[in-house]
Amino acid sequence: MNARSLLAHEWRALIQDKRLLATLLFLPLGYMILFGFLYGQEKVLNIPIVYIDEDRSVLSGQILQAITSSETFELMGPVASEAELIDKVKSGVAYAGFILPADLSQQVSQSRQGEVMAIIDGSNLMIANRALSGFQEIVQTYSVGISMKRLEANGISPEQSSGMHMGYRLLFNPGNSYTVYLLIGLLGTVLQSVTMLGMTLSLTRERAAGTKAWNYFVVKAIPYFLIGLFNVVVALGVLTQVFHIPFLGKLILLFGLALAFVLSLIGFSFLVSLFSKTNVQATQITMLLVYPSFFLSGFTWPFSAMPSWVSLMGHLLPVSYFLHGLREIAIKGNGWGQISPDVVALLAFAVITTALTFVGHSFTKRHNREDELYESV
Incomplete structure (x- = not known):
């Protein structure tokens, strides 16, 4: 049997095997459509988080409002302690937590760098990286002086205000x-x-x-x-x-x-x-x-x-x-x-x-x- 006959035979066999033919022709397209819908949102949104606000100031309230307004996060509510925050993250109730320390606004008003802390579930890197970048975006926004007019209204001058720094801790996968x-x-x-x-x-x-x-x-x-x-x-x-x-x-x-x-x-x-x-x-x-x-x-x-x-x-x-x-x-x-x-x-x-x-x-x-x-x- 020459090459031409072999080719014709293979085509006939392929056409007769309807299941195999359908798999070859339609499965790649079907998978691409499925994966297209799967990743259609393009980024992870509405990550549930909890928080501790020990400062209870205008500044901390604005930061929490920014988190609430962000499409990245869904604010679940406050917790009483860092241990409770970690427990919520460990149990899967929340994927991250945000801590605003008691002296945050005081540090900023005294031209010192305010420190905030994020605690993030590192067992899923997609969620962890998105949560980390979302927190950093919000903190950096305030660090460069966004919403300073609101701070001035409460007696804090932009010239006196310095930036903030965010520390973070990845639970369960600290090395990312x-x-x-x-x-x-x-x-x-x-x-x-x-x-x-x-x-x-x-x-x-x-x-x-x-x-x-x-x-x-x-x-x-x-x-x-x-x-x-x-x-x-x-x-x-x-x-x-x-x-x-x-x-x-x-x-x-x-x-x-x-x-x-x-x-x-x-x-x-x-x-x-x-x-x-x-x-x-x-x-x-x-x-x-x-x-x-x-x-x-x-x-x-x-x-x-x-x-x-x-x-x-x-x-x-x-x-x-x-x-x-x-x-x-x-x-x-x-x-x-x-x-x-x-x-x-x-x-x-x-x-x-x-x-x-x-x-x-x-x-x-x-x-x-x-x-x-x-x-x-």
């Missing part, structure tokens, strides 16, 4: 490290890809061979379940021991989260295999679902900055809950209270997908039996 930030997220994505691909290929192969017993598929899932747990432990060990990623939480919580995550992936794999007749189809569907999941998970780009329908897609992916829980345990050192919603969601996902697969399997089995009876008649 992309290694800490990204490797945790990639861990969940890689584990999801490997577990689902292996499981769906195995199940699809058995279905293609004519295996119909439901309990056989359940038993077949056990090795992949154990391998999934093993991979979680080994991968996290590599991150902590080789790349020195901090792990501040309790291992028992990680084990519980990993258990729920692997169960959800097995349920997801059951469902994918139900719609796959060949290993090629199983691979296509798995990659179609897995590839965008890291971007949709809320790990890098927060759900609050996505359109609602894109955020809904992200919330329908098990990796979203695993990555959130993993960050809460490993980077922030939080306990059961912060990860329990993630564990419940993952277990619910496992139950729902397994139940849907069981119903679909029973329907397919009954439909095939009816076809066999009809053919025998």
Whole structure:
């Protein structure tokens, strides 16, 4: 067969495989449209923050008003102490806090540099960098003399007023490290890809061979379940021991989260295999679902900055809950209270997908039996 015949044969085969052709032609466009909407807001807005105003002066009031007016921040309210502020940030109620010390206006009026402090959750660099730049913009604005007429009205001369300096502290990732930030997220994505691909290929192969017993598929899932747990432990060990990623939480919580995550992936794999007749189809569907999941998970780009329908897609992916829980345990050192919603969601996902697969399997089995009876008649 010459090159011309081979080319013609390949085109015919491609045109006949409608699923592959649609994947090649429309999937890149679909992903670009999806990611375009995902990042359409262009920057993170309405970051929830809390504050401490010990100065209670005109100046501190103006700074808080500027923060309130900024599209970057959503002011949640005051807290009583720095310990409470840090607790709010650690628990996820707020992503940052702002402290206006008691002598702020006095320092400025006496031609000394006023000091303010920002405390920021550094576990998500997108949010942390945006919060830091937003705070700096506001402080720099006042530092160069914006709104000095309001200060004059209260007896402070612009000639007497000096600038302000903002100190900041990044919690949970003080070095602002992309290694800490990204490797945790990639861990969940890689584990999801490997577990689902292996499981769906195995199940699809058995279905293609004519295996119909439901309990056989359940038993077949056990090795992949154990391998999934093993991979979680080994991968996290590599991150902590080789790349020195901090792990501040309790291992028992990680084990519980990993258990729920692997169960959800097995349920997801059951469902994918139900719609796959060949290993090629199983691979296509798995990659179609897995590839965008890291971007949709809320790990890098927060759900609050996505359109609602894109955020809904992200919330329908098990990796979203695993990555959130993993960050809460490993980077922030939080306990059961912060990860329990993630564990419940993952277990619910496992139950729902397994139940849907069981119903679909029973329907397919009954439909095939009816076809066999009809053919025998």
